Amino acid sequence: MKFSKYANLIFGCLVLAFAAFYFFQTTQMVVGGVKDAVVDAQFVPYVLSVLMFVLGGLQVVFGIRDSARFNEGAYVPEKSDYKTVVRILLLIVVYIALLVPVGFLFTTMAFLFLAFSILSPAGQKRKYVQYVIIALVTSTSLYFAFRSGLDLMLPQGILPF
Amino acid sequence: MEHVIQALGSVFAIQTLLFIFIGVAVGILFGAVPGLTAVMAVALFLPVTYGMSPGVGISILIALYIGATSGGLISAILLKIPGTPSSVATCFDGHPMMEKGEGPKALGVGIVFSFVGTILSILALMLVAPNLAKVAIKFGPHEYFAIAIFSLTLIAALSGKSMIKGIFAGVLGIAFGTVGIAPVDAAVRFTFGTNELKGGFNTLTVLVGLFAISEVIKTAEKIKSASKDEVAQVSMKSIKGFGFSWKEFREQLPNCGLSSLLGVCIGILPGIGAATSNIVAYTVSKKRSKRGHLYGTGVIDGIVASESANNAGIGGALIPLMTLGIPGDAVTAILLGGFMLHGIQPGPLLFTNNATLVYTIFIAMIVSSVAMLILEFYGLRIFSQLLNVPKHLLLPIILVLCVVGAFGINSRVFDVWTILVFGLVGYLFVKFKAPHAPFIMGFILGPMAETNLRRGLMFSEGKFSGFLTNPISGTFLVLALASIVWSAASHYRNSRRDQEMLVVEDEE
Secondary structure: OOHHHHHHHHHHHHHHHHHHHHHHHHHOOOOOOOOOOOOOOOHHHHHHHHHHHHHHHHHHHHHHHHHHHOOOOOOOOOOOOHHHHHHHHHHHHHHHHHHHHHOHHHHHHHHHHHHHHHHOOOOOOOOHHHHHHHHHHHHHHHHHHHHHHOOOOOOOOOOOO | OHHHHHHHHHHOOHHHHHHHHHHHHHHHHHHHOOOOOHHHHHHHHHHHHOOOOHHHHHHHHHHHHHHHHHHHHHHHHHOOOOOOHHHHHHHHHHHHHHHOOOHHHHHHHHHHHHHHHHHHHHHHHHHHHHHHHHHHOOOOHHHHHHHHHHHHHHHHHHOOOOHHHHHHHHHHHHHHHOOEEOOOOOOEEOOOOOOHHHHOOOHHHHHHHHHHHHHHHHHHHHHHHOOOOOOOOOOOOOOOOOOOOHHHHHHHHHHHHHHHHHHHHHHHOOOOOHHHHHHHHHHHHHHHOOOHHHOOOOOHHHHHHHHHHHHHHHHHHHHHHHHHOOOOOHHHHHHHHHHHHOOOOOOOOHHHHOHHHHHHHHHHHHHHHHHHHHHHHHOHHHHHHHOOOOHHHHHHHHHHHHHHHHHHHHOOOHHHHHHHHHHHHHHHHHHOOOOOHHHHHHHHHHHHHHHHHHHHHHHOOOOOHHHHHOHHHHHHHHHHHHHHHHHHHHHHHHHHHHHHHHHHHHHO
């Protein structure tokens, strides 16, 4: 499937889906205060839901029109490397998850080393020694600079200090 | 006068001066390296300021802002690609000048007029802000509601090609702003039973996610196949002065004045800033100039227009921020977060309750501009070499700095997850070609509009008419309506024109 052809249509559907979710959550809200007031805590969320439904609907209509008009001949597919995107995202998720239990110092070191390796350009040789040194220096200097100099207690994790 | 002396003392302390110079240097680097932006520079350095006094902390942030706005010109001329969107129009003439062997002159002109633009905008800020604050101090909820609504409609209207996407981005921003405890009646909204969401999303996490994390993810997409950028080397040693004559400087003053004025005015408008003003100033200057036909072939006029306008946006964007607490663009939105972290609420009261800080900001801005002039001119060699820092080493470090900044806000990992979530939202925006700016403005102005709507209704006994009968709020609401109608009409005209062009192409 050509993403560009259906991008506007998909976007419209996503807007409608979010509008439905937001609207449903608004109806479930427990609101105290004056019961007969027109404007309570639900007022703005309802207005936003309606706006999103209208915008989503319009976007779907325009999306269908755009995909029908899509010029296949002039289409140049974008070169996107989603494999790297997924790998780096997974790495970030693991990094954040381990930040507190293991501590800032070691997780950051490991994260930097792995991220350098994942992102290094295809044609170039990976300089692992350089990666290790940068990861070590960056994480250590950030950890101690923030903890001792700038009063920001980064998670210490398994470290005793 | 007492405040001015105190402010001078605070800025001219050795430590503050040093921080300002470092701030400007780092800012220039962020402006110069394509992919790094002023928003990132300010966001990443916020945690460094946590432990400092408000005056010093905010001076550094201002220094970063000024450096980063100007730094884009270095890559616009040397790399032939703009370092930030603020310098797009600088390429139009900077690139041909470079090819003609006039690179040093192009850089000299860019640097000097960046400086002049900044100084003119600081003067505008110093002149307008205190007077506007005197008026704004009388504003109540009706006025604030109307101004917030007007700003929101303006952003949606001015953003990008698709009006629907622009408005949706704004609406989604407001929707995210409704998370947490509601104004006035303190109802709990969209927290899904978690305690962390009760306080809502922190503005800084939203901004860091949208502007920094999404950039990291976006770059990961292309980094494997990226080629090294060619950095042209120039030597500033052989040139006299700034590389152009006094006569040329005087000739460019009207152009610079007009472009700076445009920069200030566009900077004041919420949601758009230097990224728009450099192109508008270039176009206006080209139309007005007798040498208009030469623009784009490598004349200094184009660089003057673009560089004075983008830097003039700084003073412009700070006017609504300081007087009303409304940010003019994404960088000032981060600055707003920075003010809040230091316990300062920007708004008209700032000028009476915190006058020393106001003067500290003004003086820090002037010192930063001078630092920018010196550093860009004498440190060009170093900056041009740093343009080659490999992205695959830079981006993970930036990500770590984002994590440090997010964690530092409340010392909790929840905020770090938040930046990742908003990073993904920002990445989806990039993929679907939806603009970021309306989202962030909606996120900040939405809660402001809602709070003031409800307070205003309490004042006018539940009647909406109070918003229309108040002269200032009435005027802004009418302007808001006019801006919707105007932009809908112009979008309709544009799409009709596009359709007609398609039909003509088909017939051919």
